[in-house]
Amino acid sequence: GAATKIDYPSLSNADSTMFEGKGLLAYRTADMHWQAGLGYAYDKGSDRRPGRDRSGVSGLLVGRVLLPHNSIGEISWNRQNWQGKEVYSPGLIEQIRSQDTRVLRAALIYPITREHAVHLEYRDVRNHENISLFAYQGRSWQLSWQWQPGK
Numbered sequence: 001g002a003a004t005k006i007d008y009p010s011l012s013n014a015d016s017t018m019f020e021g022k023g024l025l026a027y028r029t030a031d032m033h034w035q036a037g038l039g040y041a042y043d044k045g046s047d048r049r050p051g052r053d054r055s056g057v058s059g060l061l062v063g064r065v066l067l068p069h070n071s072i073g074e075i076s077w078n079r080q081n082w083q084g085k086e087v088y089s090p091g092l093i094e095q096i097r098s099q100d101t102r103v104l105r106a107a108l109i110y111p112i113t114r115e116h117a118v119h120l121e122y123r124d125v126r127n128h129e130n131i132s133l134f135a136y137q138g139r140s141w142q143l144s145w146q147w148q149p150g151k
Helices: none
Strands: 002-006 016-028 032-045 054-066 072-089 093-111 116-129 136-147
Touching: none
Parallel strands: none
Antiparallel strands: 002 016, 016 032, 032 054, 054 072, 072 093, 093 116, 116 136
């Protein structure tokens, strides 16, 4: 479980306090690791935050596998649903916000030396919302060099 307080100095109407609980199940062998999780969260918004409070559930599945040449493959899927408690913006957007976000991520990590690796990652984000203004889909590729000193 966790409790988080977020204060935005320049955007105080977005302040919130979040309470969450999550269960996690893991399986590990010498060359792979899998994790699955399921959680619930309650986000108490400030009196001025559009939609105010919201609650939701989340689920995740993460896998990490050792591949040939000491490279590593990773895949993860995360889904989070939020349901608002009040109309988002009375007089402007007369709907209670309902959000369903899914993130698929795949990565290949190829070690160059003990401390350096090349990291290739693909990410697909789909944010389905009942208020179309907030819905989006994004895909990205990222190629990076990682340095982990003292490894």
